[in-house]
Amino acid sequence: MIHAWSVDDVRAAEERAARGLPDDELMQRAAQGLAAVVAARLPADPHTQPLVVALVGGGNNGGDALHALAHLAALVGEPLDLVAVLTGPQAHEAGLAAAREVGVEVHDATTEPGRDAAVEILGLADVVLDGVYGIGGRAGLPDLVAALVDTIAEDAHVVAVDVPSGADPGGEVPTGEGVWADETVTFGGPKPVHVLGTADRCGLLTVVDIGLDLDEVTPAAQRLEHDDLALLWPVPGPQDDKYSRGVLGVVAGGESYTGAPALCVTAAVEAGAGMVRYVGPPGPTALVRQLVPEAVHGAGRVQAWVVGPGLDPAPESWDRLGLDQVAAARRALDGDLPCVVDAGALDLLDGPREHAGARTLLTPHAGELARLISRVDPDVTELTREQVSAEPVRWARRAAQLLRCTVLLKGGTTYVVPPPGSGLPVRAQADAPAWAGTAGSGDVLAGLAGALLAAGLDPLDAGSLAALVHGVAAHDANPGGPVRALAIAQQLPRTVARLLARPEARR
Numbered sequence: 001m002i003h004a005w006s007v008d009d010v011r012a013a014e015e016r017a018a019r020g021l022p023d024d025e026l027m028q029r030a031a032q033g034l035a036a037v038v039a040a041r042l043p044a045d046p047h048t049q050p051l052v053v054a055l056v057g058g059g060n061n062g063g064d065a066l067h068a069l070a071h072l073a074a075l076v077g078e079p080l081d082l083v084a085v086l087t088g089p090q091a092h093e094a095g096l097a098a099a100r101e102v103g104v105e106v107h108d109a110t111t112e113p114g115r116d117a118a119v120e121i122l123g124l125a126d127v128v129l130d131g132v133y134g135i136g137g138r139a140g141l142p143d144l145v146a147a148l149v150d151t152i153a154e155d156a157h158v159v160a161v162d163v164p165s166g167a168d169p170g171g172e173v174p175t176g177e178g179v180w181a182d183e184t185v186t187f188g189g190p191k192p193v194h195v196l197g198t199a200d201r202c203g204l205l206t207v208v209d210i211g212l213d214l215d216e217v218t219p220a221a222q223r224l225e226h227d228d229l230a231l232l233w234p235v236p237g238p239q240d241d242k243y244s245r246g247v248l249g250v251v252a253g254g255e256s257y258t259g260a261p262a263l264c265v266t267a268a269v270e271a272g273a274g275m276v277r278y279v280g281p282p283g284p285t286a287l288v289r290q291l292v293p294e295a296v297h298g299a300g301r302v303q304a305w306v307v308g309p310g311l312d313p314a315p316e317s318w319d320r321l322g323l324d325q326v327a328a329a330r331r332a333l334d335g336d337l338p339c340v341v342d343a344g345a346l347d348l349l350d351g352p353r354e355h356a357g358a359r360t361l362l363t364p365h366a367g368e369l370a371r372l373i374s375r376v377d378p379d380v381t382e383l384t385r386e387q388v389s390a391e392p393v394r395w396a397r398r399a400a401q402l403l404r405c406t407v408l409l410k411g412g413t414t415y416v417v418p419p420p421g422s423g424l425p426v427r428a429q430a431d432a433p434a435w436a437g438t439a440g441s442g443d444v445l446a447g448l449a450g451a452l453l454a455a456g457l458d459p460l461d462a463g464s465l466a467a468l469v470h471g472v473a474a475h476d477a478n479p480g481g482p483v484r485a486l487a488i489a490q491q492l493p494r495t496v497a498r499l500l501a502r503p504e505a506r507r
Ligand SMILES: NC(=O)C1=CN([C@@H]2O[C@H](COP(=O)(O)OP(=O)(O)OC[C@H]3O[C@@H](n4cnc5c(N)ncnc54)[C@H](O)[C@@H]3O)[C@@H](O)[C@H]2O)[C@@H](O)CC1
Pocket: 014, 015, 018, 026, 027, 028, 030, 057, 058, 059, 060, 061, 062, 064, 132, 133, 134, 135, 136, 137, 138, 139, 140, 141, 142, 161, 162, 163, 166, 187, 210
């Protein structure tokens, strides 16, 4: 699992670590680690002299980059072209002196000749160090810096120092503006942006140990990795039976949406639920009977519910069957069992579920979350899908607070936000190929998450593990190409087996 700490917690840890050390010790450690990574990335061609260009901001992030250039000169020993481009009126004094000392060429991009020289040289660079802003940064870039970033050679290897400049270090505002790095070298520990930010923004992540002690500090964000599956997945033991493994009830579909329940039930069965009980009208029931002979029909004793895939909660469409189905959904929501609340059932929620202890995982996409918040938040009149996508963590957190539950917000990156006050970190998973964004794929996710809730996982683990497995299964089902929702569901057993068998995971 990747743990990421808030910018404030990292700054406090830096302060603790710096006590009793020489003034620039932590920066030197950071710069040395950074230089070692850059040295390993230099082109090996003996006929060309590698060109390394650092974009240098006015703060300590620029200081890291300047010191790294100085360390690099000493580390590599062979001729190198080293250039620093200053992006602001000031630069870290000691860093600049160290760089000049080893012969780094310095251009001041705030002057016209300096800018012209910088543009030319950025277009030729083999490696670019982005040392403009680190954890002192915020989303977006000043025009001058943005223009410089635009001129970086297409084939240059871009290494972000600590944080890609232009990204929000706190990871709350996933703007695409600014640097997209091939890799990011961070110090002390990952920051939220490395986990929550737009997938691919940071590239390969390396953490340089600079002696910060974060072990006792609660992370702000986490990401499950493939090896975490073996720790969390409910593997049955010899004493288990279908009941002890967890029975999932699914209230889904209506006469107008027959496919969603079939996909949801299939996913739950393929994910290894002990048993799945389906509750729905005759049309979808017939389809579930045909496609999933393992499912049983009608309400009964269960350990958790999935409520909502393909459920039509709109009153004008309610005939007797529709009314029965909405009543079944409400019974599940009013009960005290863990519940995945998806799609149509989100429209049935007006506030927290009645039983305060009931564990609840909402699984909206951005449009559904916008509609939900517009309806239940007294301070918001009309929230749009675009607003949710611009600040996904903020809005998922808002819903988690209003409804006192865990919110899984689906998308290219899927965020799982626990209720505020729980002390639990936000999780973000970006395991799925974009092909996974296909009709019915969310119904599969709901069934999978439901099976995990029924097996006893808490909503944060169930949601994030479901997002991980769903994404990996979407890849495994057809690497590099399109995938249909049913294929994701049918791939689940093999994907789970593959991840359980990873040698790292079994250690
Ligand atoms: N504090 C420490 O002990 C250490 C800090 N280190 C480095 O120091 C960095 C943090 O340095 P600083 O606190 O000086 O901050 P930064 O160097 O990240 O940013 C400097 C200043 O730039 C301005 N700025 C940021 N984003 C902007 C934007 N989008 N548009 C316009 N102006 C913007 C802000 O006023 C900010 O304070 C870390 O990311 C890391 O690289 C490392 O040397 C390790 C040790």
